[in-house]
Amino acid sequence: MSVETSRAARKPRIDAQRNRERLIDAAKTAFTEAGADASLEEIARRAQVGIGTLYRHFPTRDAILEAVYRREVQTLANAAERLLETRTAGEAMHDWMHLFVDYIATKKLIAPALGSMAGGASEMFAASGVLINGAVNRLVEAAKASGEIRTDIGAGDLTHALIGFAYGASGPGWDISAKRLIDVLMDGLRRPDTRSEAG
Numbered sequence: 001m002s003v004e005t006s007r008a009a010r011k012p013r014i015d016a017q018r019n020r021e022r023l024i025d026a027a028k029t030a031f032t033e034a035g036a037d038a039s040l041e042e043i044a045r046r047a048q049v050g051i052g053t054l055y056r057h058f059p060t061r062d063a064i065l066e067a068v069y070r071r072e073v074q075t076l077a078n079a080a081e082r083l084l085e086t087r088t089a090g091e092a093m094h095d096w097m098h099l100f101v102d103y104i105a106t107k108k109l110i111a112p113a114l115g116s117m118a119g120g121a122s123e124m125f126a127a128s129g130v131l132i133n134g135a136v137n138r139l140v141e142a143a144k145a146s147g148e149i150r151t152d153i154g155a156g157d158l159t160h161a162l163i164g165f166a167y168g169a170s171g172p173g174w175d176i177s178a179k180r181l182i183d184v185l186m187d188g189l190r191r192p193d194t195r196s197e198a199g
Contacts (some may be wrong), residue, residue, distance in 0.1 A: 001047075004042060013097030016057075017051050017071065019047070019053055019057065019104045020057050020067075022047040022048065022049065022059065023043065023044070023047045023049065023057055023064065024064070024067050024068055024071055025047070025055055025093075026043045026044075026046035026047035027032065027047075027064050027065075027067070028072075029044045029046060029108065030042055030043050030046060031068060031106075031109050031110055032105075032106065032109060033066075033132065035109060036065060036110045036112065036113035037113075040054060040061060040064070043064070044110040061113075061114075062114075063124070065110050065113050065114055066114065066124065068106070068110060068146055069106075069107065069110055069111075069114060069124070069128070070124070070128075070166075072103055072106050072107065073103070073128040073131055073132065074131065075094075076096075076099055076103045076132060076135065077131040077132060077134065077135045078136035079096055079135070080092070080136075080138050080139050081094050081138070083096055084130050084138070084139070084142055088148060089139070089142035089143040089145070089146040089148055089151060090143050090146065090190070091108050092139060092142070092143075092185075093139040093140065093142075093143050093148075093149070093158075093187045093189075094162060094182070095182075096135065097158075097162065097182045097186075098179050098182060098184075100132075100162055100166075101165065101175050101178045101182070102175070104165075105175055105179075106168045107141075107196055108170070112157050133155065136158050136159050136162075137155040138159065139158075140153060140154065140155045140158055141155075143189075147191065148190065148191070149189040149190055150189060150191050151191075153189055158189075163186055165182065166178075169179055
């Protein structure tokens with residue numbers, strides 16, 4: 001294959017991937033503003049592509065809902081390592097929990113539609129649980145190793161607390177309240193001898 005032919009083959013793939021990402025971005029915004037019933041035509045318009053392009057990437061509404069959800073989960077999971085590279089382990093855990101609230105805000109909008117997908121979504125939810133639990137475990141172990149939180153705390157403890165915050169994901173201002181509770185939780189997670197320093 002010539003260099004020119006190779007470049008010509010790559011460009012459509014790059015353009016197609018760019019269009020896919022734009023469609024997912026547009027779908028997330030549309031679902032956030034209008035719910036899971038947002039018009040596919042509106043999503044295509046926001047992404048600045050034709051409806052035919054949307055259907056080439058996502059032949060059904062379920063397909064684009066699933067793509068939005070999977071990317072949200074992957075982004076949340078990847079954020080753990082990214083935050084640990086730029087913050088102390090305790091700060092990374094705190095900031096990640098705030099991102100978890102944002103993730104729940106998106107999930108609660110589209111989860112009902114995902115639950116009614118043909119064939120169900122239990123396998124997808126199980127896979128997302130593995131990714132999120134892995135991120136929680138990584139953050140907790142790093143924060144314990146750095147001495148920033150109590151050593152008797154496990155990933156399961158933090159997961160249970162976060163599930164509790166997510167359970168109340170309804171009503172105006174729930175996310176603000178959840179993030180405030182995360183701040184309180186973080187105070188309780190710190191080792192007693194480090195609390196005054198953190199304040």
